[in-house]
Amino acid sequence: MTRDAGEDVWRREAPHVLAALLRRSGDFESCEDAVQEALIAASVQWPAEGMPDNPRGWLIRVASRKLIDHQRSQTARTRRELEAAAYASDPAGLEPAADALPHDDDTVQMLLLCAHPALSESSQVALTLRAVAGLTTAQIAAGFLVPEATMAQRISRAKATLRGAGARFEAPTAADLPGRLHAVRHVLYLTFNEGYATSSGANLIDTDLAIEAIRVTERLHRALPDDTETASLLALMLLTHARAPARTDDRGDLVPLAEQDRSRWDRDLVARGTTLVEQALAAGPAGPFALQAAIAAIHDEATTSGATDWLQITVLYRMLDGLAPSPTVTLNLAIAVGMAHGPTAGLDLLDPLLEQEGQQRNHRVHAARAHLLDLAGSTAAAQEEYRVAARLTASIPEQRYLNRRANPRTAGRAPSQQNR
Amino acid sequence: MKFVILIHSHPQPWGHPTGDYVAENQALPQEQRDQMNAEFDALLTQLHTNGELLVGEALADPVTSTLYRWQSGKPIATDGPYAESKEQFAGFFMIDVATRERAEEIAAAFAGPGETIELRPAMWSGGNDQ
Numbered sequence: 296m297t298r299d300a301g302e303d304v305w306r307r308e309a310p311h312v313l314a315a316l317l318r319r320s321g322d323f324e325s326c327e328d329a330v331q332e333a334l335i336a337a338s339v340q341w342p343a344e345g346m347p348d349n350p351r352g353w354l355i356r357v358a359s360r361k362l363i364d365h366q367r368s369q370t371a372r373t374r375r376e377l378e379a380a381a382y383a384s385d386p387a388g389l390e391p392a393a394d395a396l397p398h399d400d401d402t403v404q405m406l407l408l409c410a411h412p413a414l415s416e417s418s419q420v421a422l423t424l425r426a427v428a429g430l431t432t433a434q435i436a437a438g439f440l441v442p443e444a445t446m447a448q449r450i451s452r453a454k455a456t457l458r459g460a461g462a463r464f465e466a467p468t469a470a471d472l473p474g475r476l477h478a479v480r481h482v483l484y485l486t487f488n489e490g491y492a493t494s495s496g497a498n499l500i501d502t503d504l505a506i507e508a509i510r511v512t513e514r515l516h517r518a519l520p521d522d523t524e525t526a527s528l529l530a531l532m533l534l535t536h537a538r539a540p541a542r543t544d545d546r547g548d549l550v551p552l553a554e555q556d557r558s559r560w561d562r563d564l565v566a567r568g569t570t571l572v573e574q575a576l577a578a579g580p581a582g583p584f585a586l587q588a589a590i591a592a593i594h595d596e597a598t599t600s601g602a603t604d605w606l607q608i609t610v611l612y613r614m615l616d617g618l619a620p621s622p623t624v625t626l627n628l629a630i631a632v633g634m635a636h637g638p639t640a641g642l643d644l645l646d647p648l649l650e651q652e653g654q655q656r657n658h659r660v661h662a663a664r665a666h667l668l669d670l671a672g673s674t675a676a677a678q679e680e681y682r683v684a685a686r687l688t689a690s691i692p693e694q695r696y697l698n699r700r701a702n703p704r705t706a707g708r709a710p711s712q713q714n715r
Numbered sequence: 716m717k718f719v720i721l722i723h724s725h726p727q728p729w730g731h732p733t734g735d736y737v738a739e740n741q742a743l744p745q746e747q748r749d750q751m752n753a754e755f756d757a758l759l760t761q762l763h764t765n766g767e768l769l770v771g772e773a774l775a776d777p778v779t780s781t782l783y784r785w786q787s788g789k790p791i792a793t794d795g796p797y798a799e800s801k802e803q804f805a806g807f808f809m810i811d812v813a814t815r816e817r818a819e820e821i822a823a824a825f826a827g828p829g830e831t832i833e834l835r836p837a838m839w840s841g842g843n844d845q
Contacts (some may be wrong), residue, residue: 417763417813439812441769441841449766477757542844549842627845653815689716690842 301341304350305334309429312354314401314424316362317464323408325365326455327426328360333358334429346577347476384618399468402514407467408560410478413460418453419482419490424451425513428507439489480528480584484514492690505536523575527584530575533568534591537561549692553600565595583619586611607633615640622648622657630663638671655679658687662697717769717811717837724805724830729776730765739829751827758824762810767821771808785788802831810835 307328316326333354347353359680373714409423424430436446467475490504512529520526537571541555572588575581590611597603613629625648633641645663645712648654665680678701699705726736732752734740740748762768777796784791796803808825812818815836820832 415813417766439811441766445766445769445811447766448764452765491838492843536845552844555844584762635825688842689838691840693842694838711840 301337301346304346305337306429308351308354309334310405310427311351311401312358313426314405314464316358317354319359323457323464325362325460327454327513329358329362329365330354331425331575335431335563350402367441367568370649377626381649395569402516403518404464404466406479406482406511407475407568408457408464410475411460411462412458412478413456413462416451416482416485418449419442419478420486421446421449422453423482423486423511424504428509430502431674434502436505438493438507440493451670469509476522476525478526480558483508483515484528484584487535491535504655505532507541508532509536521578522576524582524584526571527575527582527588528566529582530571531588531591532597533564533571534588534595537564537568537595547692549690549696551696552594557598557600560595565592568592568709581614583615586615586618590615603634604629609635620653622654622660625664626659630666633667633670638667641667642671648656656687658684658693658697660694665697674703716813717839718815718822719835719837720807720808720810720822720825721804721833721835722808722825722830723802723833726805727803729774729778731806733830734827737827737829737840740804740827743828746781757822758821762821767810767812767817769809769811771806773806774804776802 301435304598312333313326313330316322316329320326336357337350337354373518401625405427406423409426410419412423421435421439424435425432427592430438430451433443433449435450436443438560470489487505487508489507490508493504509529509532512525512532516522516525516529537557537560541557541562542550556585567589572585572592575585576589590608593604593608593611609628612624612631616624616628626645629641629642629645629648632644642664645660645667648660654660661680661684665684666672668677668680681697681701685694685701688694689695722733724733724737726733727738728736730736732755734748734751743751749755759768759771778794780794780796782793782795782797784793810818810819810821818834818836823833
């Protein structure tokens with residue numbers, strides 16, 4: 296990642312600057328716009344003139360000036376004029392000494408606001424990236440591979456929705472916090488997954504959403520170190536991201552987990568993720584993220600794919616199935632059972648999935664069937680299922696891989712068969 | 716998830732919105748046509764403001780097409796429609812939505828009498844390694 300120290304600073308400060316403005320004015324839309332303008336000003340001025348001594352003070356000053364300009368320009372709104380006048384006459388009140396604000400609370404409160412239940416999931420993600428991660432609309436649009444104008448539309452719509460819902464920047468009640476935090480973790484998980492899936496393949500992506508999600512989750516974890524599901528979510532991200540260097544080959548093709556060169560995995564990330572999830576599991580009953588992180592840790596500690604402890608993975612997926620059942624969990628459980636107890640047992644679990652609404656068209660179910668049929672020695676049936684899966688997927692690298700497995704001439708050349 | 720919504724239609728004469736030039740649509744009572752048009756406009760506005768619509772284009776009459784076919788090692792250009800079928804490719808919209816269900820809901824709202832709407836997922840270059 297190429298990024299200068301200045302960008303790190305203004306992005307880290309973004310939620311604190313926004314929080315400082317919001318404490319003076321409840322109007323999230325104009326405050327957020329003003330902060331965005333201040334960040335852009337920093338991106339122009341800091342590289343040229345050097346970073347100010349008190350970056351947060353600088354950003355707050357510039358952002359509040361933008362806010363005043365904005366409010367003055369809306370001449371028809373007399374009330375806002377008066378508010379702006381109040382700002383202008385009391386600039387000192389907007390410039391707290393650096394670190395005078397409780398940063399961690401800013402971050403948590405901002406995350407809670409961005410994960411407001413009135414917003415759609417995609418709006419929650421976009422708003423979090425702007426208000427907490429300090430990304431520009433153009434950077435967010437690049438991360439999602441959509442035009443900037445579309446992303447701008449989504450963000451302004453999200454802000455209008457917040458206003459309509461009467462959402463405020465304030466500390467949640469103790470009773471509210473667990474449910475709201477659940478939503479925040481879900482937003483961060485979605486962001487990570489989006490980045491994780493998008494960054495594979497031959498794409499040239501300017502914004503790595505997986506790394507952004509890790510950064511913000513680190514901050515949430517620092518603010519709430521005792522929240523085991525947040526620690527586990529961070530662990531899951533680190534343990535998954537550790538494999539990033541091995542996920543694509545020299546041609547940019549996707550390399551399945553079983554075929555990755557494990558010497559390229561980032562051992563430091565694996566160690567950190569493993570410690571985090573071990574602590575979380577020791578602290579109390581395992582939540583869904585703790586179970587998923589534990590599964591990722593088992594994959595990561597296997598030195599070869601053949602050494603994977605599938606029996607333990609099976610146990611963990613069964614627990615996950617009890618806690619948070621979904622077709623994806625069933626599918627992964629079926630694969631794990633197939634690896635631990637033989638392909639027939641796996642197929643017995645998998646086949647009922649095909650009866651469920653929409654699963655006939657889910658390429659992953661067919662790819663998993665193909666894999667288990669292959670293990671069972673039913674080569675022709677496996678190839679047919681690989682063909683079905685290849686037709687159904689919308690991912691170009693996955694389709695290339697599945698077509699290779701479907702072809703009798705290339706199926707045996709899958710790298711997993713070479714390195715054993 | 717990105718999808719394209721393809722409009723297959725046979726406006727006579729060629730024109731947009733295609734529904735106004737399709738006999739099956741013209742046969743409906745004016746009141747119903749007005750209501751359908753209003754609903755469609757509302758949908759387009761909604762897709763634009765919530766950031767689900769990426770791009771949409773109405774296409775010119777297929778007689779204005781130029782086709783390129785490979786012959787004797789080089790492209791040979793000919794004029795005219797790609798196929799002499801009744802329905803022609805008349806326009807497309809590209810959307811980016813959270814789920815396939817949402818895409819299906821939107822595509823269904825594009826349907827009108829005498830036309831065929833096709834919803835196709837766009838391929839993408841990302842993927843999952845598990």
